[in-house]
Amino acid sequence: MNCLTQRQLIAYVEDRLSPVTKRNVESHLDHCTHCQHQLEQWIDGLHQTEETMWEDSLSTNMDQKIIQMLSPYPVRVLNPVTPSHQPPAWKQRSITIMKRMALATAALTVVVSGGMLVSPTFASYVNAAFTNNPIGKADPVAPVTNSLLEKLADKGIVQAAKNGFAQSVNVSATDQGLTFAVHEVVADPLRISIAASLKDKNGKAIDSFMSEMIDRSIREPLITIKDKQGNVLAPSEEKDARYPNKPWDVSMNVTHGVMTLDRELRSYFDDLTKVPDELIVEFNINQLDDIKGNWKLSVPVDMKKAKAAMKTHEINKAYTTPQGLKLNVKQITFAPSGVEMVIDRTLAANENNAYSYELVDAKGKVVTAWDSTSVIREANKRSNVISDVKWDHTQSTESGARDFHYFYPIDESQNLTFKLGSVYTEESAKLNAKLDANLLEKKEVISAEDQGDQFTFKKYQKDPNAVVDFEGYDGHHRVNDDGTTTKLEGYDLAFEATLSPVTAAMGPYQNWTITDETGKKYEDVDYLINKTEYENGQAIFGGTVFLKNLTTLPKQLIITSEKRMVEHKNVEWEVPIYSGK
Numbered sequence: 177m178n179c180l181t182q183r184q185l186i187a188y189v190e191d192r193l194s195p196v197t198k199r200n201v202e203s204h205l206d207h208c209t210h211c212q213h214q215l216e217q218w219i220d221g222l223h224q225t226e227e228t229m230w231e232d233s234l235s236t237n238m239d240q241k242i243i244q245m246l247s248p249y250p251v252r253v254l255n256p257v258t259p260s261h262q263p264p265a266w267k268q269r270s271i272t273i274m275k276r277m278a279l280a281t282a283a284l285t286v287v288v289s290g291g292m293l294v295s296p297t298f299a300s301y302v303n304a305a306f307t308n309n310p311i312g313k314a315d316p317v318a319p320v321t322n323s324l325l326e327k328l329a330d331k332g333i334v335q336a337a338k339n340g341f342a343q344s345v346n347v348s349a350t351d352q353g354l355t356f357a358v359h360e361v362v363a364d365p366l367r368i369s370i371a372a373s374l375k376d377k378n379g380k381a382i383d384s385f386m387s388e389m390i391d392r393s394i395r396e397p398l399i400t401i402k403d404k405q406g407n408v409l410a411p412s413e414e415k416d417a418r419y420p421n422k423p424w425d426v427s428m429n430v431t432h433g434v435m436t437l438d439r440e441l442r443s444y445f446d447d448l449t450k451v452p453d454e455l456i457v458e459f460n461i462n463q464l465d466d467i468k469g470n471w472k473l474s475v476p477v478d479m480k481k482a483k484a485a486m487k488t489h490e491i492n493k494a495y496t497t498p499q500g501l502k503l504n505v506k507q508i509t510f511a512p513s514g515v516e517m518v519i520d521r522t523l524a525a526n527e528n529n530a531y532s533y534e535l536v537d538a539k540g541k542v543v544t545a546w547d548s549t550s551v552i553r554e555a556n557k558r559s560n561v562i563s564d565v566k567w568d569h570t571q572s573t574e575s576g577a578r579d580f581h582y583f584y585p586i587d588e589s590q591n592l593t594f595k596l597g598s599v600y601t602e603e604s605a606k607l608n609a610k611l612d613a614n615l616l617e618k619k620e621v622i623s624a625e626d627q628g629d630q631f632t633f634k635k636y637q638k639d640p641n642a643v644v645d646f647e648g649y650d651g652h653h654r655v656n657d658d659g660t661t662t663k664l665e666g667y668d669l670a671f672e673a674t675l676s677p678v679t680a681a682m683g684p685y686q687n688w689t690i691t692d693e694t695g696k697k698y699e700d701v702d703y704l705i706n707k708t709e710y711e712n713g714q715a716i717f718g719g720t721v722f723l724k725n726l727t728t729l730p731k732q733l734i735i736t737s738e739k740r741m742v743e744h745k746n747v748e749w750e751v752p753i754y755s756g757k
Contacts, residue, residue, distance in 0.1 A: 180204055180211045186428060188215075200653070200661050324360050324371040328429050328436050332562055332584045333362050333369045336512035341482055349459075351469035353377040356461060358475050359434070363441070364482035364511040365451040366582065370437040370475065374464065381433025382464075398461055399424055399437075401444070404454045411443035442516065442580065448488065448509065453480045486511045487588070493751045497599050499744055501529055502576075505594050508754055514562050515583045517546070523576035528741070532557050532597035535583075535753075537590045544583040548600055548682075550741075554710035555681035557597060560584050592754040596747050600680050605687070605740040609633060613729040616669070628676030629684065629740065636668035636720050652702075652722055666724040669733070672707075673717045680741035681715035687739045690723070692730035700724045 180188075180201060188201050205211055326337040336342070341362055348357035353376060360371040374382045401409045425438045445451050454476065461471040487510045494504040502522035509516040523529065530548035534557075537543055544560035549569075551557075562582040571578045586592075609624035609631060616622070616635045624631045652668075653661035673684050683705070690698040700723070707718030 185211070185215050204653070324432065324434050325362050325369055325436065328371065328427075328432065328434060329362070329369050329438075330562065330584075332513040333367075333438075335585050336362050336364065336482075339512060341485075341512045343478060345475055347473050347475060349471040349473050351471055352464075352467050354382070354464055354467065354469065354471070356459070356464070356471040356473065358457075358459070358473055361457075361475065361477050362513065363455070363477050363479060364513050365445065365448045365479070365486055366442050366509075366511045366514055366516060367438065367440045368455075368457070368477065369513075370457065371434050372437060373434050375433070381430075383428045383430055383433070383435070398459065400458045400460070401441075402456045402458060403452045404456065406456075409444050409455075448486065451479055451483060453478070453483070455479060482512050489754055491594075491753045493594070493753060495596070495749045495751070497531075497596070497744075497747050497749070499529075499599050499601050499747075501531065501599055501601070503531065503596070505751070505753055506578075508592075510585070510588050513585065515544070515586055517579075517581040517583070519579045519581070520573065520575070521577045521579065528602040528739075530600040531747075534595045534597060535586070535592050536595055536750075537592065543586050543590070543592065545597075546581045546583075547597070550680075550682045551600075552681050552683075552708045552710065552715060554708060555715060560586070587756070589756040591752065591756050593750050594753045595750040597745075599744045599747050600682075600741050601744065602739055603742045605629075605737045607631070607684075607688075607735065607737040607740075609735040611669070611733040611735065613731055613733070616729065616733075624735075626737070627679075627740070629679055630674045631671065631684075633669060633671050633735070636670040652704075664722075664724055665727060666722050667726040667729065669721040669723070671717075671719065671721060675715045675717075677713045678742055679715070680743040681710055682741045683717060684737065684740060685717070685721070687737045689736050689738075690721070691734050691736070693732040693734070694730070696730070698723050698726065698733075 184201060188198065205215065323337045323342045325342055326334050329337070341364065343361045343363075345358050345361055348355050350356075355375050356372070357375070358370055358372045362369045376382055403409060426435055427438075428435045441451070442448075457475040457477060459471065459473040459475070462468060464471070488507055489509075490507050491505045492507075494502065496502045504520040504522075506518040506520055508518075517535075521529070521531075530550065532545070532547040532551075534545040535543045542559065545557050546561065547557040560583045562584055569580050571580075605626055607624060607626040607629070609622065611622050611633050616633075619635050619637065621632050621634045624633070652664040652666065654664055656662060671685075675681070675684065683703070685703045690701060692698070702722040702724065703719060704722055705717060705719035707716065709716040
């Protein structure tokens with residue numbers, strides 16, 4: 177089933193779709209956890225954006241006077257709220273999330289005596305208190321006047337902008353009455369963020385074209401990154417790629433009429449010391465929506481200041497877990513917009529494994545944490561992770577793999593200890609569920625069990641009391657780019673899986689093989705997950721198996737699995753990795 181494009185998701189959240197198209201999109205979202213995850217990631221980005229939209233309505237030194245009257249940690253006596261692992265439903269988050277954020281922003285205005293006492297300096301102070309990252313003796317570096325990225329970007333880019341790493345650009349190109357402009361850049365060797373806009377001849381911002389433009393960049397070299405000598409740079413693992421600079425992420429802030437373009441830079445350089453002092457980002461746009469023209473821009477990016485602020489510390493602490501997983505914590509890098517951890521794994525042939533860990537300070541407080549991206553949200557232990565650094569976080573090495581993990585900025589003045597959490601290993605499984613077609617057609621439930629993992633299967637039947645997603649809904653549909661749908665033929669099989677406490681909270685269906693009694697294998701399959709829960713240390717999955725183009729059932733459908741992922745919890749290894757100033 178084709179997933180929704182970013183343009184469709186953004187239009188849906190901004191409530192810009194027709195009623196029919198909106199229902200079509202919601203129908204797809206009801207059944208596709210991948211698109212639900214993409215939507216929630218984008219909404220999370222909006223939430224982070226709203227959190228950083230501070231207004232400087234104080235006098236020049238009033239915020240400093242307030243700070244001087246408060247203790248270094250004004251909120252340390254508060255008990256931090258443990259975030260719930262159970263997120264709200266995607267429908268609840270999509271349209272209403274903006275209203276909630278607007279109310280939250282408004283609520284901040286009454287924090288101090290009913291007055292609006294919020295400024296970049298005061299915001300930095302409050303942020304430092306909550307993140308255990310005090311400002312220190314020196315005053316924060318004054319931000320660029322009216323910084324757009326300080327209002328719109330994630331908190332790592334925001335902190336970099338506040339600390340003086342925002343660069344004003346203000347270059348533009350005008351054709352056919354449309355002006356494409358780049359206003360501001362924040363960049364360090366880990367990533368780059370650009371604030372841009374498109375306006376018509378009356379100066380009105382146009383917000384509809386950018387997602388389509390980014391989609392076109394897969395086929396056309398619309399955005400390239402070069403060094404000062406004009407050499408096109410390419411990620412190290414994509415030297416032969418025709419269009420190496422395609423994976424830019426885009427988001428649009430309608431209120432400000434500004435879009436942000438983001439991508440990681442780390443994959444371009446095996447060695448961060450090789451990052452050039454100057455980069456050039458070139459835009460070569462010849463079509464905006466249906467309008468053809470010529471919009472070419474060269475955006476200079478000065479990397480010298482960010483490179484000078486970046487600090488890499490070698491660690492090289494190794495450990496072999498009781499399960500045989502060999503880890504080498506290689507290094508930690510502090511950059512203006514985030515922190516990078518590099519960890520090597522030594523793997524056996526064809527072995528699949530993963531791990532979780534925390535970085536804790538001298539008081540044992542968790543500063544940041546990593547967990548496998550395969551672990552469902554409800555059970556995932558990740559915190560303070562930068563989700564916008566989107567590239568292959570694992571590279572092959574001669575002895576196994578090298579993992580790259582990215583976190584929002586943390587205080588360099590504290591001591592840090594690496595604390596291993598869980599180890600996930602691939603173990604043998606013997607699932608063999610034989611589903612008799614006659615029993616399925618009679619809507620009987622067929623059960624199977626393997627090493628404490630419980631599975632049930634039955635013919636899927638739409639809940640008669642459920643709200644109809646859209647008029648004429650009668651099965652699975654592919655949502656086309658224009659919002660129309662195409663019906664897909666096939667067979668639906670409902671399932672539920674309750675995993676044992678030792679089985680990792682990862683989708684077991686990823687290892688399923690489906691055949692019939694003759695041995696014929698069915699590979700054109702979609703797994704549409706509508707339930708992921710984590711209760712009492714056990715993961716519960718529910719959804720449907722959609723076998724496309726299967727119109728007549730064989731005598732038996734046989735679901736087997738020879739592998740499952742096991743979680744080994746609380747692996748006891750911790751080691752100091754960094755000593756603060």
